[in-house]
Amino acid sequence: MANLLKEVYEKTSEYTAFYTGGDIQWTSDGSHFLCQCEDVIKVIDINTLCNIMTIGEAIEDRDEMDQIYTFQLSNNNDVIVTAHKSGLMKLWDRNTGKQLKVWRSGHKGAVARLAFDPTDSNIASAGSDGNIRLWDLNHYTCISSLHGALGVFTVVKYHPDISKQIIFGAADDTKIRSWDSKTGKELLLYSGHFSKVTSLLFTSDGEYMVSSGRDRVLILWKIGESKAVRVLPVYESIETAILLPPSFKIPNFKKKLEMDGIYVACAGEKGIVKVWNLQMSRLMFEQNNSLVSPASEEGGLAITYLLFNEARNMLSVVTADHNIIIHDLETFNCLKQMIGFTDEILDIVFIGKDESHFIVATNSRDLKHYELDNLNCKILKGHTDIVLSLACFPTRPDMFVSSGKDNTVRIWLRDINNDIKCLGVGSRHTASVGSVFTSQTSDKFFTSVSQDNCLKVWSVPKNLDVSELKIKSTHTELAHQMDINCVAVSPNDKIIATASQDKTAKLWSEDLTLLGVLKGHRRGIWCVRFSPVDQVVLTSSADCSLKLWSIADLSCLKTFEGHESSVLKIEFLSKGQQIISSGADGLLKLWNIKTSECKMSLDNHDGKVWSLAVNKNESIIITGGSDSKLVKLKDVTVERREKMAKEREELILQEQELQNLLHDKKLVKALKLALRMDRPLHVLKIINEVLKCGNSKLYETIKEINHTQKETLLKFAVEWNTNNKNCHAAQLVFNILAPEIISGNLKVPNLSSFIEGALPYTERHFERLTNLLQDLNFITYTVNCMQPHAVKN
Missing domain, CATH: 2.130.10.10 (YVTN repeat-like/Quinoprotein amine dehydrogenase)
Incomplete structure (x- = not known):
């Protein structure tokens, strides 16, 4: 039975948050998402869901963290500009993730929005101070400051036509303003919205502009005319809108020649995507397969972003729950769902x-x-x-x-x-x-x-x-007088167990007759489980302990202590011989019931581990907790045992080979093998054996070993040097290797710490030998002084 016991689980993969809210952008080739994740931007591969790069290093000390407020990817996808809490703006290389430049934004307050001009040579920063500053990215200088708006900017956009040189912005005053990006002069004011403006879109011919807002309307404007061409009520707060290309297909939509127009897809509080023909004021498509729940309150958010990728003809819906749902535009089928941030993970089941x-x-x-x-x-x-x-x-x-x-x-x-x-x-x-x-x-x-x-x-x-x-x-x-935290059913379905905040667990029959009460925990009980083989029940509690109870007489058989916080989840393993437990301290522990010892402790989580799922053959465990992290663990007990057995076998063979080489007086080969096996005593024995043939023989022997082996020999010599008996061999090794270290032929890592370790002992040996030499000279002198008297007598 002992061979059934688990010894170690190893983390094979983990799934962590990659989008915690804020800005998100899709590369023009459609292969990557750039997602704001706490203090960094994560670049996510759409096919593998892997985080291939992190832009902006996360700082361990949360107080010194320079939070990213917003970011913008350039039109050619080569660079990213980020705006930070500290008032700094940073330019990053999108392909390498390297920081290229840092400069101060000069805004009084935070930068709320960023926009590149069509040539990517200038960037506009729109602040919470009602100002827009235009930056020349070649010289990192402010070339213009645009005033006139009131409050925090919600949208800033350059007109896509370079020749027009117009920049548009909308702030808290709900008016859309336009400026000449060359002179900084305010041009036109577009008044039409009565609530926050959420997006500005430009038609491909550059003649028209579409704006959306929280005031439940889409407005079509002609560039250069301050009066709205058309106001379209859409009956929901719009948070995001995109312009669809002139030719496209969506389900149940037959485009007629006379119906050419401006098509806008928008979404917001209802959690569904709608496509409108703005010139006909007609709803062309309403999504019926939405996976997004509508906002729970009036004016709330369900969808925060719509992203369209022309290269792949796909539409991404980004939800308020931080999910990214990718649809094929032609069929509007859901192709992929990406979970950017799961918040707390409360339970898992295979x-x-x-x-x-x-x-x-x-x-x-x-x-x-x-x-x-x-x-x-x-x-x-x-x-x-x-x-x-x-x-x-x-x-x-x-x-x-x-x-x-x-x-x-x-x-x-x-x-x-x-x-x-x-x-x-x-x-x-x-x-x-x-x-x-x-x-x-x-x-x-x-x-x-x-x-x-x-x-x-x-x-x-x-x-x-x-x-x-x-x-x-x-x-x-x-069942109880306080909250009930857990329920469990026995393997034969005859007994039901409940665990409560009232510090007790209770056993019930199938018809809910009370069979007994388990009392002994000092705090509320979080979890209860029946053994798959024995007549015992296991409980875990906020008093940091696990207890094993007899069903027959309701007595506590064993208590397991080791967690430093509440034990939240428990499961039996190895046919009831072991327990796996997870706690509020972020630890996962494996216990042997027979010996009551903790065989393994894993620290993969940064907070409470609420959930723990074990598959049937107990080869895989998945844990999840308050850090929104899913961790997959694999049982590697058998592999570990096989590896150790193989290592033991190899060691025995090497030991035998070493003995044979020493017996045959093949000292150079024996020295190389002993160094490879990391055996300081064997190496010392070989060095002393070589020294019997003289110091020159040792010099020749050491010449024949490689640099790695010389480093190991040097490490051993420092060890020997601490003992008076072995210092002779150590000092000879130092003497032979010192010229190589000084000339730079032998590179020793942490040379200073090696010298610090060896020097005091060397000085002590030098002092001892000097005193010994003085004593010998004194004896020689005394003997020489006594010799003439001996002759006279």
Whole structure:
């Protein structure tokens, strides 16, 4: 049985946040996204989801951090300009990530928006002080300052036609202003919006401009005329709009010759993309497959950016939840979903027979359905508030249950096409449902516990072909007097366990008759689990401990201490012989139950580790926590054991070879092998053996070894030098190698620390030998003085 025990799990991959809100841009070839992520810009490869480069180093000390307020990618995609909290502006090379130039913005306050001119030779910085400053990027000098606006700029754009040399800007006063970018003179004022202007778009012929705003309208302007050509009500706050190319295809849209016009795709609070023909004032397309939930409050945000890539004919929707959803424009099918930032990860569960996918509940109403290998993701909609807990049916691995803050429980089923549908909803709880657990021997029932202090058993409907069925609760019990944190079902489905903030865990029968109370923890209990083989229950608590209880007499059998904070999640491993636990201290610990010792401690998270999922054969563990990081761990116990056995075998063979070389007096080969094996005592023995043939022989021997071996020999000599008995060999090695070090032929890393270590002992040996020499000379002198007297006598 001992060979079943796990010894070590190793991190194989992690999925961290790459977009935490703020600016986002798409490279013109469509292969990368540039995403603002806290204090840096991350360059993300769309195909692999890998962060291939980070622009702007994150500083460890949060107080000294120079936050990026906004950034802009040049039109030719070669450089990026960032504006920082410190008032600095920085120019970066987009391909290497190197900083090319830094200069002060000169604004009174933060820079809110940046815009490159069509030639990429100038950049405009629009501040919160109502001013726009124009910078010459060849000399990094301010060539003009544009005044007139009031408040913080929301939009700044150059006219795409270089010959016109016009720059447009809109600030808090909701008016769109235009200036001559050469002279800095204010040209025209476009008044039409009554709320924040969110985007400015220019038609391909450069004759018209489209503006969108939070005042629920799109306005078409003719450049050079201050009166609006057309005002189009769109019945929702618009946060983002893009101009579609003159020729394009979208579903259910037959473009007629007389319907040529200006087509604008816009989105905002409703979470759907709409395409309008501005000249006909007609809605041409309304998305019906949106994965974005509408804003929860009036005037709120659901979609923050629309990005169009002409090279790939794709449209990206960036949501307020930091998700990036890529659609093919022609079919409007969803091609890819990228999760930029998951916030806190609350629960994880593996699904499917092959466990190739897993479901994640984050601080969101939407569930995330990930592929294990490449972390491709799909968003699952259903809950109307944050999802708190997940549980899968062991007998039917494609079916799972979820519960949330919307007081409901839901059953989900995955079909053969990997699509997941919500089959049923149970809504009998009167508060947040914090934990669910499924039957272990069938797919007929599951349990749930809630902040209403109730434990419920639900029956799974027999007919699962109809979606959104009502799930009925068969039993209900007021289980505890405080919040219930966890529920678990025994492997034979006969007992249900609940764990609560009232410091107790309780055992219940199938019909919710109380069987016993487990008392002993000093703080609230976070998690409870049944052993897969023994009649024992495991609990973990905010008192930093884990306890093992006997089901028969409700006594505490063992207590495991080692975590420094609340132990949030626990699971049995190795047929009930081991425990894996995760804590609020960010640690994951592996315990052996028999010896009560902690075999492994992993520190992969920066905060609470709320979730822990183990696959059936226990080869993979996925953890997630408050740092919005998913970490995948692999059991490498067998590989580690095989590696150690191989190393031991190699060592025995080398030992034998060394003995044979010493026996055959092949001292140079023996010295090389002993140095390679890192054996200071064997090396000393060989050096002393060589010295029997004289110092010159040692000089010749050392000449035959390479630089790496000489470095190792020098390291050993410093060690020997600390002992009076071995100092002779050490000093001879120093003497032979010193000329090579002085001439530079032998490069020694950390030479100063090596000298510092060797010098005091060398001085002591020199002093001792000098005193010894003095004593010998004195004895010789005394003997010489005594000799004439001896002759006379």
